[in-house]
Amino acid sequence: MNVLEVRGLTKSFGGLVAVNDVSFDLGQGEFLALIGPNGAGKTTCFNMVNGYLRPDRGAVRLNGEDLIGVRPRDIVRKGVGRTFQITRTFLSMTVIENIQMALISHHGRMFDMLSRATRLYRDEAEALLRLVSMADQAERACSELAYGDLKRLELAVALAPDPTLLLMDEPTAGMAPSERVALMELTAKIVADRGVSVLFTEHDMDVVFAHAHRILVLNRGGLIAEGTGEDIRGNALVQEVYLGGGTSFGQAEADHA
Amino acid sequence: MGFYVAQLLTGLANASSLFLIACGLSIIFGVTRIVNFAHGSFYMVGAYLAYSIVALFPGSILGFWGGVIAAALIVGLLGLVVEMTILRRIYRAPELFQLVATFGVVLIIQDMAQAIWGAEDKLGPRAPGLSSAVRIMGEPIPEYDLALILIGPAVLAGIWLLFHRTRWGVLVRAATQDREMVGALGVNQAWLFSATFVLGAALAGLGGAIQIPRESVNLQMDLSVIGDAFVVVVIGGMGSVSGAFVAAVLISVLNAFAVLVYPQISIVLPFVVMAVVLIVRPYGLFGKEGSGHGAPTEPEQPLRLMSSRATLVLMALVFALAASPLVASDFASILLVDLMVATLFAVSLHFMMGLGGMVSFGHAAYFGVGAYGAAMAVSYLGLPMIPAMIVGPLAAAVAALFFGWFCVRLSGVYLAMLTLAAAQILWGVTFQSQEYTGGDDGIVGIWPASWATSDQAYFYVAFALCIGGIWFLRRVAHSPFGYGLRGVRDSDVRAEAIGMDVKFHQWMGFALAGTMAGLAGVVFAFSKGSVFPDVLGIGQSVDGLVMVLLGGIHALAGPILGAGVFVLIEDWVSRLDYWRFIFGMIILGVVLLAPDGVAGGVDRLMRALGLRREGQT
Amino acid sequence: MKPMRRKILGALAALPMLGMIPAAAQAQEKIVIGEINSYTALPAFTEPYKKGWTLAMEEINAAGGVNGAMLEIISRDDTGDPSTAIRIAEEMISRDEAVMLFGGFLSNIGLALADFAKQKQVFFLASEPLSDALVWSKGNRYTYRLRPSTHMQAAMLAEQAAKLDKKKWATVAPNYAYGKDAVAAFKSELTKLQPDVEWVAEQWPPLFKIDAGSTVRALERSKPDAIYNVTFGGDLAKFVRQGSLRFLFEDRPVVSLLSGEPEYLDPLGDEAPEGWIVTGYPSMDIDTPEHEEFGAAYMERWGEAPKTGSIVGYNSVLSIKAALEKAGSTDTEAMLAAMEGLEVPSSPTGPFYYRAADHQATMGAYVGTTALVDGKPKMVDWFYADGANYLPSEEEAAKMRPAE
Incomplete structure (x- = not known):
């Protein structure tokens, strides 16, 4: 059974159709990339899946359950974790506290006024930190972390509620190339180990082709191609859209960076 | 019909007064993000100065308007002094910290005004040439009211030209929208802030000066106007000058008609209007979501639990407090x-x-x-x-x-x-x-x-x-x-x-x-x-704010320190003559020495004395 | 954070020491009296008042004091805040060992201090607060009041207003307790004297924030025959200016509470309205021997003419002296017993006494008409209205007080 089913998703802003009749499925344990040039509708699409935007038409189903109209925080509670293009962390807290917060929220203890927050779910939080290889940084203030570490921290936070689906918006944006590879390898490993399904958008085509099981290509709001890396590389329409012909994906990426 | 037209004109004249006070506040907030409590003080000083200067040229039209403008310019200079000696040093302090400094300035100006001009109300002359009323549709309308109705929009137009036709104005507008961008453009921010503050202060001074033909100059003017000025700024949208104008007209005209129906309403009307506007339009009528508040500040450090030794000390102190009635006086x-x-x-x-x-x-x-x-x-x-x-x-x-x-x-x-x-x-x-x-x-x-x-x-x-x-x-x-x-x-x-x-x-x-x-x-x-x-x-709310900000907003101990310092110093200085001046000076001293509040100051002092290791919080 | 906490709590622990500083050694027999007023909040009214009581204290001490002891008045600023006034009162009683308290200008501070006096069983002489409640609905056995109350002054004006024989009246008063009391008292007194009177409009501008133009126009619209005004200070100046600009006062008599007091009248300068019937204080024009002596001494000491506050401050200390002499001690009960019917036989404003039934002094006020003399505002055609004539009978007054 598919973890995520998207059917006929459509959204327009004013007269502009941002996403037009997009449908796709995401299977259990699948690593699915959503790519497209700037303004193709990736973020709009993403935000309809995670509940921040309400589509004009269409359906989003998580494990068969309709998500349209469900608030973002409730979608989270149904097992959808997410990371952000620009990291969003609690800067006044330590690394481990950020994860503990996610765990506290997941366990429904956010309104506990008497326990010490720092003593709750510590073991679980440490385990998650080990997962992203940050155990040695547990007590550091989040505001002191390098950007790459923040990205890894966000990944751990997203994994805290043990989600079935992970939505990652530009997971490697703003990172140095070597770090990108490391982060995506880590993500791929976790996906494989934990059986999480991932939908991600990405600019870096190396990352996409190296890790995605399947790729969706969006242009002007519509889905123009779908398939494996090989399929997409060879797709003339995609090349046309991305490059106006002639150049390689590597150069396209350089333009975007 | 004539009656309602006259009531409308009365409302519009009031609106001009209110606008002149509020627009400076709005400009200052827009660019510097300072919530300037001292704005009412600038207004009061403008009125006193105009009173004194105009008195030198009795009956002279030129003397009157010259005096009004001179008063505004001097208040602008006062604003420059305040900005350069105090505010400039604390722009990087935590959000809203400048509010404490402006509160200190309010106290100092109150006592200085009393020392210079005395406690008795001063009634300035009527404006020469505009000292009587004309009849419009049979209703008497003071000529000065008509002049005010023109002055308000004239000042609005002047500000508009300044903002749209000069490079400086363009920068001010840009800074109101996005401060970081202006910084990135290589503009000298300090200079821009000073100039903005001077303009805002001078407008407040003008607002006060222009009031002298309408009301007596007194020592309560500062606080009686500041609340309404804030309301106008917020309704209009903070940083929006034309918004301030519309808001001033809205409130004044509403009030002019509301007192006919329900005379007691004036006391809450501006605040009811503000509440309704904020609920319907969260950024005011003409406001846009700003680019956040003050300058970027150091991120707050994580909370740490106290060590067991510190807990013991704390417990001992609480016990000492508990035991104090046994030894201390009633x-x-x-x-x-x-x-x-x-x-x-x-x-x-x-x-x-x-x-x-x-x-x-x-x-x-x-x-x-x-x-x-x-x-x-x-x-x-x-x-x-x-x-x-x-x-x-x-x-x-x-x-x-x-x-x-x-x-x-x-x-x-x-x-x-x-x-x-x-x-x-x-x-x-x-x-x-x-x-x-x-x-x-x-x-x-x-x-x-x-x-x-x-x-x-x-x-x-x-x-x-x-x-x-x-x-x-x-x-x-x-x-x-x-x-x-x-x-x-x-x-x-x-x-x-x-x-x-x-x-x-x-x-x-x-x-x-x-x-x-x-x-x-x-x-x-x-x-x-x-x-x-x-x-x-x-007053009570401001006391609380000052305690929290003075103590240091980024530390749990901040409000405790702030309240202690505030209550004890106030209790002590209020025994002295000119205590507001002294208290204001103490506040400014603390603000300048510890831009991160008393808690931050104590923290740095401990480090300087080597009593605390670096990085420990 | 730890040392920080230590620091603050250290300061806290050291604090009780403040309270333990022993009172200065008693060099000379003296009687300590606590005085509290709104010196910074309302300096225009409290500065002359302070000069008044200071003068009286100096005169008394120069003449050998009271009961062989010197009067020492410790004075503090309540900052216009009732809770600060209470804290200061506590300090004066418990630390400075004041035998009694006096002062107050704002009615709410007067009421707070009166209630404090009752709770702590301390004698309090309210000098300036005008609130009727202070001696009537919220009166208590520890509190007396010197100045003629809102009701008394309103009654004095109502008597003159009735003589105008105007039917339709409009009122304007600041929107707070004093304004409301003053309007209510005037209405009830005038209605008694002139039952056919009609109240055609009332305006309630917020205190010190009058929108004078709109208020004047709202009054004008009701076309009253006469106007009763309670606004004062900055509000009065605005009201007078807008009113005269807009011809509100043309052919329309105005009766105005307190407006003849120099504190309010002098700032109006040559724009002071003429012909208003007011209560007030004609200061140096009062030619009784007692007042001439006081006026000269005051001029000598302070270089200016006395104002209403001066006379209130001066008479407060005269009253305290009389009470101490009659009581023969500084014991609270003795002083309270002395206050019942206490006579102050000679004061600049003439003799007065404290009524036993409601603790109100019979000190009166001056009623007259405003005029410009040589470009300066003055009260003319004035007379002294003895407070005793404008108070309900002692039996009636006693009924208004809560049972104790």
Whole structure:
């Protein structure tokens, strides 16, 4: 059974159709990339899946359950974790506290006024930190972390509620190339180990082709191609859209960076 | 018909006065993000200066208008002095910290104005050539009112030209939209800020100077105008000059007609209008979501639990406090009760402001509702002290739940302004409902139960409630709920993404802070034996703000230090002549020496003396 | 954070020491009296008042004091805040060992201090607060009041207003307790004297924030035959200016509470309205020997003419002296007993006494008409209205007080 089913998703802003009749499925344990040039509708699409935007038409189903109209925080509670293009962390807290917060929220203890927050779910939080290889940084203030570490921290936070689906918006944006590879390898490993399904958008085509099981290509709001890396590389329409012909994906990426 | 036209013209003349005061405030806020409490003081000084200068040229038209403009220019210079000597040094301090400095300036100017111009009201001359009235549709309209109706839009047009036709104006507008961008363009920010502050101050001075043909110049002018000026700025949209104009017209014209129908309305009308506007349009009529607040500041450090040694020391000190009535005089016990009340009030405000990131300019509302709740429970329900002490915080909780529901929908200064509106509306209702609340005659005879009448006994009641309350709020600060509030403050997007109900969490935080402020109010009411509307007033709210900011908003100990410093210094200096001047100077001294508040200052002092290792918090 | 906490709590612990500083050694027999007023909040009214009581204290001490002891008045600023006033009162009683308290200008502070006096069983002489409640609905056995109350002054004006024989009246008063009391008292007194009177409009501008233009126009619209004004200070100046600009006062008599007091009248300068019937204080024009002596001494000491506050401050200390002499001690009960019916036989404003039934002094006020003399505002055609004539009988007054 598919973890995520998207059917006929459509959204327009004013007269502009941002996403037009997009449908796709995401299977259990699948690593699915959503790519497209700037303004193709990736973020709009993403935000309809995670509940921040309400589509004009269409359906989003998580494990068969309709998500349209469900608030973002409730979608989270149904097992959808997410990371952000620009990291969003609690800067006044330590690394481990950020994860503990996610765990506290997941366990429904956010309104506990008497326990010490720092003593709750510590073991679980440490385990998650080990997962992203940050155990040695547990007590550091989040505001002191390098950007790459923040990205890894966000990944751990997203994994805290043990989600079935992970939505990652530009997971490697703003990172140095070597770090990108490391982060995506880590993500791929976790996906494989934990059986999480991932939908991600990405600019870096190396990352996409190296890790995605399947790729969706969006242009002007519509889905123009779908398939494996090989399929997409060879797709003339995609090349046309991305490059106006002639150049390689590597150069396209350089333009975007 | 003629009557209504005349009433409209009266409203428009008032609108011009109000606009002149408010537009400078709006410009200053737009560019520097300073909530300038001293704006009313600039206005007052402008009026006094104009009074003195115009008196040199009796009956001369040129002398009058020259005097008005000279007064505005001198106030501009005063603004330059304030900006360069004080504000410029603290632009990088935590958000809103500059407010404390401007509060110090208010105090200093109050005493200086009294020393220079004396206590008696001064009635300036009427404007030469505009000293009588003309009849329009049979109704007498003062000529000066007509002049004002022209001056307001003329100043608006002047500012518009300045902002659209000069490079400086373009920069000011850009800075209002996005400060970082202007910095990135390589513009000298210090210069831009100074120039903006001077312009704003000069406009305030002009607003005051131009009032002298209409009203007597007096020492209450500063505070009587500042509330309305803020309201106009907020309704118009902070930073929007044309918004300020529309808001001034809206309020003044509404008031001109409202007094015909319901003469008592003036007292709350501006705040009701502000509340409605903020609920419908969260950034005011012409406002846009700004690019955040002050300059980027150092991120807050994580909270740490105390070491066991520190806990022991703390416990020892609390025991010392508990034992103090056994050795100290009665009056020391009384002063300590005041101190504990102020501290609980400040800690509750810090809870929502520091931890929750919800700045309140009207926290006194809940302090006051607590005090009134207890007082009314005693005087109407005949409840004894202890049950009344339960009613008070419950009443505060209900009020905080009600107003908080609206407030948490906003953020930043707009949230702060809605809390102010809520407090002012509550104050107005309390003030007005003489049958129930005693109006400004208050409720008297709210003394402790017979077993607690002695100063020592009541000290222990206050000790139990206030120290208990402070302990509880600290405990909550370390709990998931408190962490959740900080999380929402740090990043509401992240909070939502981990499944938190952001608004509900903030709402509950608001309510808890209000409830604890209500508890402080209850202890206060029984210690003074009476409650008056002042407990809900702007003064009480500002005291709380100053305590929290002075103490240092980024430390849990901040409000405790701030309240201690504030209450003890005030108690000491208010024995002296010109104490406001001295108090203001002390505040400025603290602000300049410790731009991160007393807590931050103490922290740096300890490091400088080698008493604390680097990095330890 | 730890050392920080230590620091603050250290300060807290040291605090009680403040309270333990022993009172200065008693060099000479003296009687300490606590005085509280709104010196910074309302300097225009409290500065002359302070000069008044200072002069009286100096005169008394120069003449050998009271009961062989010197009067020492410790004075503090309540900052206009009732709770601060209470804290200061506590300090004066418990630390400075003041035998009694006096002062107050704002009614709410007067009421707060009166209630404090009752709770702590201390004698309090309210000098300036005008609130009727202070001696009537919220009166208590520890509190007396010197200055003629709102009701008394309103009654004095109502008597003159009745003589105008105007039917339709409009009122304007600041929107707070004093304004409301003043309007209510005037209405009830005038209605008694002139039952056919009609009240056609009332305006309630917020204190010190009057929108004078709109208020004047709202009054004008009701076309009253006469106007009763209670606004004062900055509000009065605005009201007078807008009113005269807009011809509100043309052919329309105005009766105005307190407006003849120099504190309010002098700032109006040559724009002071003429012909208003007011209560007030004609200061140096009063030619009784007692007042001439006081006026000269005051001029000598302060270099200016006395104002209403000066006379209130001066008479307060005269009253305290009389009470101490009659009581023969500083014991509260003795002083309270002395206050019952206490006579102050000679004061600049003439003799007065404290009524036993409601603790109100019979000190009166001056009623007259405003005029410009040589471009300066003055009260003319004035007379002294003895407060005793404008008070309800002692039996009636006693009924208005709560049972004790």
